[in-house]
Amino acid sequence: MPEPLTENESKVFQTNLHKLLASNQNDELTIARQILERVPLIDGHNDLPHVIRLVAESQLASFNLTDLADKNPWKSDPSSHTDILRLRQGKLGAQFWVAYTNCNTQHNDSPQKTIEQIDLIYRLIDLYSDTFQLATTAQEIEDIFASGKISSLIGVEGGHSIGNSLGVLRTFYRLGVRYMTLTHSCPTPWADNSQLDNPGQEPIHDGLTGFGEAIVQEMNRLGMMVDISHVSVSTMEDVLNVSKAPVIFSHSGAFSVCNNTRNVPDHILRRLAKNDGIIMVVFYNEFIACGQSANLNDVVRHIEHIRNVIGADYIGLGGDFNGVDRVPTDLDDVSKYPNLFAELLRCGWSQNDLEKLAGRNMLRVMRRVEQVKMELSSMEPIEEWIPSEDLQPEHKQCVTEYS
Numbered sequence: 001m002p003e004p005l006t007e008n009e010s011k012v013f014q015t016n017l018h019k020l021l022a023s024n025q026n027d028e029l030t031i032a033r034q035i036l037e038r039v040p041l042i043d044g045h046n047d048l049p050h051v052i053r054l055v056a057e058s059q060l061a062s063f064n065l066t067d068l069a070d071k072n073p074w075k076s077d078p079s080s081h082t083d084i085l086r087l088r089q090g091k092l093g094a095q096f097w098v099a100y101t102n103c104n105t106q107h108n109d110s111p112q113k114t115i116e117q118i119d120l121i122y123r124l125i126d127l128y129s130d131t132f133q134l135a136t137t138a139q140e141i142e143d144i145f146a147s148g149k150i151s152s153l154i155g156v157e158g159g160h161s162i163g164n165s166l167g168v169l170r171t172f173y174r175l176g177v178r179y180m181t182l183t184h185s186c187p188t189p190w191a192d193n194s195q196l197d198n199p200g201q202e203p204i205h206d207g208l209t210g211f212g213e214a215i216v217q218e219m220n221r222l223g224m225m226v227d228i229s230h231v232s233v234s235t236m237e238d239v240l241n242v243s244k245a246p247v248i249f250s251h252s253g254a255f256s257v258c259n260n261t262r263n264v265p266d267h268i269l270r271r272l273a274k275n276d277g278i279i280m281v282v283f284y285n286e287f288i289a290c291g292q293s294a295n296l297n298d299v300v301r302h303i304e305h306i307r308n309v310i311g312a313d314y315i316g317l318g319g320d321f322n323g324v325d326r327v328p329t330d331l332d333d334v335s336k337y338p339n340l341f342a343e344l345l346r347c348g349w350s351q352n353d354l355e356k357l358a359g360r361n362m363l364r365v366m367r368r369v370e371q372v373k374m375e376l377s378s379m380e381p382i383e384e385w386i387p388s389e390d391l392q393p394e395h396k397q398c399v400t401e402y403s
């Protein structure tokens, strides 16, 4: 991947850009595409594996991922936004595919379901090996980008997936998982989720428990990014207090722009910048426009607000494609990312800032997380189990007492 532009090159780019834009309004899209050819566009969150489980019972032989746009049942599914042709049009350089299982599996078979989703991601990479390649480090993303393939990374969405077990967490890392979202739409016995910040709801732990802190420390030691999308504000604060490495929001917006508890308040954004982390902006209409409909400019408002509060060094994109059923006009599937970059060019964004948004910020975060792993290499694995008093009787109904 080329070095960032020097100050001089950047000035020349801006001057040429303004001349170009003055001559032809359609050129922003051309320039946007050129930027995404220089730097890998890294999206933080795509739920394609979940939709494949629901629509095709995880059977990859039953369909062709190359082109699903006109194929039923995908075509009529409002949560189907991804296929290979559209990933290529969208100029994706790297995708975090999400291994997700819903909260009904908590205290039951969540580790098994999560492993099945990880297996599905590996089978996708193997079947479409001309397009995808597994990446587990920042350097691998750059190398795979240079080869023309799309880096495929794995994130686990929801701390319920580890079944309260640091052994499962460590094994997920060995399977290639490089981030875990601490909660989904349910609290775990060790962390509060964002719904508990809604009016009328009460916190359960008021953030992380002691065991929750141990999970964050173990993730730092392993080199697995801590994702604090979906958690409550007090959990965000506790994680920022405990984590030695930068943290991520893999798919969230700005609370000041849309008051949904899935979004991030300004005081947390400022702490995120101090932590050197990243917020990858989500495209879901409910979180972007606080309503059923939205357009691309609503996403721009979130990105610009975050830049106004903390600058351009801490922003990325995590569309949540295939994880939601209502996405903005003009940004309604994975082919549309260049539209967003073109609009930001019109808003006066520089090439350097757009390169940061596309991928440079996330690469910096990943490198720092990898460095913290090295710095903690003399730390022993944390061997404690979740204290039995942290588990309620209903948490134990479907698990054995085998020790």
Ligand SMILES: [Zn+2]
Pocket (backbone or CB within 6 Å): 157, 230, 251, 323
């Ligand atoms: Zn989510």
